[in-house]
Amino acid sequence: MRREPPQTIGDYAxxxxxxxxxxxxxxxxxxxxxxxxxxxxxxGGFYTPAFVYDNYARFLSAFFGGVLGFSLMMAIAVAICCxxxxxxxxxxxxxxxRNVQVVWLVAxxxxxxxxxxxxxxxxxxxxxxxxxITNILVALGLMGEAKALTPSFAAVLTGMVxxxxxxxxxxxxxxxxxxxPTLTEAARTLGASPLKAFFTVxxxxxxxxxxxTLIMVFIFALGSYLLPQLLGRPQHWTLSxxxxxQAIYQSxxxxxxxxxxxxxxVTLGLVALTVIAGRKGEAA
Amino acid sequence: MNIxxxxxxTLLGAGxxxxxxxxxPAVLRAQDKSLKVGVYGGYFKDSFDKNIFPEFTKATxxxxxxxAEPTGEAWLVQxxxxxxxxxxxxxxxxxxxxxxLKGQATDLWTPIDMAKIKNxxxxxxxxxxxxxxxxxxxxxxxxWYITLVxxxxxxxxxxxxWSAFWDPANADKLGLLALVSNSFLLEVTAKTFxxxxxxxxxxxxxxxxxxxxxxxxxxVRLWYRDEAQFEQALKSGEIPMGQYYHDVTGLAAADxxxxxxxxxxxxxxxxxxxxxxxxASQKTEEAHIFIDYMCQPSIQATLSRKVGTSPTVxxxxxxLTDKEFAAVSSDxxxxxxxxxxxxxxxxxxxxxxxxxxxx
Numbered sequence: 001m002r003r004e005p006p007q008t009i010g011d012y013a014x015x016x017x018x019x020x021x022x023x024x025x026x027x028x029x030x031x032x033x034x035x036x037x038x039x040x041x042x043x044g045g046f047y048t049p050a051f052v053y054d055n056y057a058r059f060l061s062a063f064f065g066g067v068l069g070f071s072l073m074m075a076i077a078v079a080i081c082c083x084x085x086x087x088x089x090x091x092x093x094x095x096x097x098r099n100v101q102v103v104w105l106v107a108x109x110x111x112x113x114x115x116x117x118x119x120x121x122x123x124x125x126x127x128x129x130x131x132x133i134t135n136i137l138v139a140l141g142l143m144g145e146a147k148a149l150t151p152s153f154a155a156v157l158t159g160m161v162x163x164x165x166x167x168x169x170x171x172x173x174x175x176x177x178x179x180x181p182t183l184t185e186a187a188r189t190l191g192a193s194p195l196k197a198f199f200t201v202x203x204x205x206x207x208x209x210x211x212x213t214l215i216m217v218f219i220f221a222l223g224s225y226l227l228p229q230l231l232g233r234p235q236h237w238t239l240s241x242x243x244x245x246q247a248i249y250q251s252x253x254x255x256x257x258x259x260x261x262x263x264x265x266v267t268l269g270l271v272a273l274t275v276i277a278g279r280k281g282e283a284a
Numbered sequence: 285m286n287i288x289x290x291x292x293x294t295l296l297g298a299g300x301x302x303x304x305x306x307x308x309p310a311v312l313r314a315q316d317k318s319l320k321v322g323v324y325g326g327y328f329k330d331s332f333d334k335n336i337f338p339e340f341t342k343a344t345x346x347x348x349x350x351x352a353e354p355t356g357e358a359w360l361v362q363x364x365x366x367x368x369x370x371x372x373x374x375x376x377x378x379x380x381x382x383x384x385l386k387g388q389a390t391d392l393w394t395p396i397d398m399a400k401i402k403n404x405x406x407x408x409x410x411x412x413x414x415x416x417x418x419x420x421x422x423x424x425x426x427x428w429y430i431t432l433v434x435x436x437x438x439x440x441x442x443x444x445x446w447s448a449f450w451d452p453a454n455a456d457k458l459g460l461l462a463l464v465s466n467s468f469l470l471e472v473t474a475k476t477f478x479x480x481x482x483x484x485x486x487x488x489x490x491x492x493x494x495x496x497x498x499x500x501x502x503x504v505r506l507w508y509r510d511e512a513q514f515e516q517a518l519k520s521g522e523i524p525m526g527q528y529y530h531d532v533t534g535l536a537a538a539d540x541x542x543x544x545x546x547x548x549x550x551x552x553x554x555x556x557x558x559x560x561x562x563x564a565s566q567k568t569e570e571a572h573i574f575i576d577y578m579c580q581p582s583i584q585a586t587l588s589r590k591v592g593t594s595p596t597v598x599x600x601x602x603x604l605t606d607k608e609f610a611a612v613s614s615d616x617x618x619x620x621x622x623x624x625x626x627x628x629x630x631x632x633x634x635x636x637x638x639x640x641x642x643x
Contacts, residue, residue, distance in 0.1 A: 043628075045386060067642065129522055130520045229510075245634075249465070251361045
């Protein structure tokens with residue numbers, strides 16, 4: 001099959017629909033948000049159209065800097081945990097029999113059907129003192145008495161990794177399936193242990209996929225605002241939680257919009273850095 | 285939440301349509317006149333749907349479509365955004381006092397014509413919400429208390445004072461509301477330790493209250509936005525103490541859960557909801573009939589018995605017995621929130637508060 005570049009305007013027609021959708025549902029709302037972020041906040045009321053920098057100025061403080069830093073750190077941690085868990089898992093999954101694969105993939109897909117609320121409440125029950133997993137450890141005699149594992153950073157991290165794990169597997173799966181098995185076979189023939197073959201052949205061959213997955217999970221985790229509230233203490237609240245507070249509870253749309261714009265910019269910046277670093281690494 | 289409420293609304297609509305097929309004449313008449321009423325989702329809405337709205341439709345021929353509204357100010361934001369576009373997701377909504385004041389700032393509420401509210405003579409003055417220029421913005425729907433709640437298994441003796449929150453013995457055991465404008469903990473601090481809520485008149489006073497409040501932090505396990513989260517933990521004893529709604533706690537206790545609600549000696553926090561009419565609504569006539577109906581002492585008494593709220597009309601006008609009244613209220617002077625602060629200093633308070641609990 002040969003692909004020809006589009007010749008006439010008509011050839012571009014299939015692009016119109018997605019382009020229109022993107023414009024209506026992404027570009028326009030995002031533009032509105034940027035506009036609102038410069039509006040004048042009316043304390044005790046709503047906002048009036050204006051062009052002021054107050055909302056951005058308020059954000060530039062050590063306090064919000066700290067929250068932003070924590071959110072980014074949390075999202076990176078989630079992304080790394082997901083990859084570390086999902087890569088070996090998916091690799092082994094691709095080498096299993098087809099029907100086993102199907103069972104696993106269906107199970108993972110069913111996790112995707114759970115809402116964030118259900119995941120949050122389920123984990124908060126599992127981590128509770130009264131009904132949680134520590135009770136099992138007590139029954140087995142491994143622990144003196146049941147204790148609460150939530151709220152804590154570990155609880156938030158667990159919840160978020162659980163939520164992002166299926167996405168990670170589903171993104172990695174096609175790449176790993178397509179991976180030429182002769183590569184590892186060659187490595188094994190040349191005397192590499194399976195573990196060594198995995199780290200020296202499989203991982204480098206999938207570098208681009210891994211980086212892309214990292215970025216995807218990172219962005220996915222950055223938007224989480226329910227799990228940090230359900231499983232964490234206030235110091236584990238991400239910037240998304242504070243944005244929600246401002247938008248929904250304080251009716252301060254301009255400030256919420258400014259924080260959201262800032263978050264998007266920082267995210268884009270980080271992604272760009274990763275891509276550039278990746279290119280440099282490739283060139284070397 | 286949006287999707288959910290739309291679904292619920294379409295469902296209701298389908299239900300109404302179905303009912304009209306069965307009871308043609310009566311409901312057809314009712315369908316001519318209808319009113320969308322926003323009440324807090326969950327237990328509140330279920331209770332109104334069961335005990336209040338059908339009777340209202342029977343008495344007036346106006347069909348009610350109830351809309352589940354989220355608590356806090358989320359609903360205010362939605363109403364305001366919709367009103368800007370000329371839409372009213374609900375004609376009449378039950379709004380908290382802070383939300384009422386914020387809505388006033390943008391003239392969101394259609395002024396109520398008191399001449400059409402014949403039952404208004406029974407209302408207690410503090411439940412009539414007025415614009416600064418004297419127009420009536422909203423009329424008291426129900427009032428409720430936020431009290432000191434405990435799990436009876438964990439605390440054999442009920443605590444008697446809000447100062448229990450500060451007791452080092454209660455480390456990591458409290459569940460408190462997460463927002464400055466719905467927890468009213470500044471007022472609690474001022475009443476308990478600073479001689480009264482007047483101590484919050486000056487910024488220094490407020491900062492002092494924040495300082496005192498910071499001492500509570502190590503005792504707090506959960507700062508909740510979502511009521512279900514705390515209610516569940518309180519029932520199971522996971523978080524055995526905190527602040528919560530007196531009405532819902534009473535209902536949970538009646539269902540056999542090991543919880544109790546106590547009016548501390550400094551008083552419970554009294555908050556209230558107003559019926560307010562969105563300026564985008566076309567149903568002014570029906571809204572007045574509805575509000576008037578809800579002001580009747582007999583309806584207020586029904587609400588006290590069925591929903592557990594405290595009446596917004598004079599107690600003498602109702603037929604509530606002493607026991608029934610005591611179940612929903614208390615003789616102890618309540619802590620009345622400083623609503624004015626949440627309008628004039630809302631951003632400053634919010635910033636200090638967030639820094640306090642997140643920092």
